[in-house]
Amino acid sequence: MKFFAKSPALAPLSLRNPVHFLALGFGSGLAKIAPGTFGTAAAIPVVVLMSLLPSLGYFVVTLLSCVAGIYICSKTSRDLGVHDHKAIVWDEVAGYMITMFAAPISWQWLLAGFVLFRFFDIIKPWPIRWLDRNVDGGFGVMADDILAGVFSFVCMQAAMLYFHL
Template sequence: MGSLVAIFFYYIFYNYLSLLSFIFFIIFIFFYSIFFLNKSLKQSFSSSDPKEIVIDEFIGQSIPLILCENNFFLIILSFLLFRLFDITKPWPASYFDLKVKSANGVLMDDIIAGLYTFFLIYLWV
């Protein structure tokens, strides 16, 4: 769900604000998430990567959208590739998913999936 919300936010920022403001928004969300997740993971969840938290998917999906230039095909491609990498977790995403039991692990596996997608979209364009 977080991936779809990222596409919605990307559309709003790209069309009504700017791509640069979208990038700053994602950076802000990233730092806020580290603080929020470190606090809430210890207090509210028994799992180190609870399914209820989707901000990691939001951040990860936002990374390749930076290159999509409001191109519908590239947006769909980035969504599909991100979901593929997020599910399969190729190394080093698998390391962060399995070994790092903190907000850093929760966020980094999706950020790495986003970076893999970013580079494939970059090569495509």
């Protein structure tokens, strides 16, 4: 059993295309199982590198990733002919960036953010579920994960307050 999906449905995509490369989370979205989880994992080194930036720089890169993600996810969805195909994981990358904003960078905090983000992204409490079901296009692909990232960010900040960080 191969780890990466080799599906005819993905034939219109190419990792050589920068838009597809990003939409597929640097290729992590091609995982046969749990592509969203692998997409979030692919965001960890990105977040670690972004932590070297001042807070404003991290915020700007995250904002640009979310805005560009609307185009990236929309274009890739159109190329596939499927709205929010499971291989499109740029929304998870951006959501994890939001989760980890202003958080300490240690394996414990990276793991906590990972678990929180995956929890909110999978469970989709209201209004995340409403966004997922009712908003179309690239904005719809991004919106629920952006909100899951915001929910996770709030939890991370609360934990930091609790632990006096």
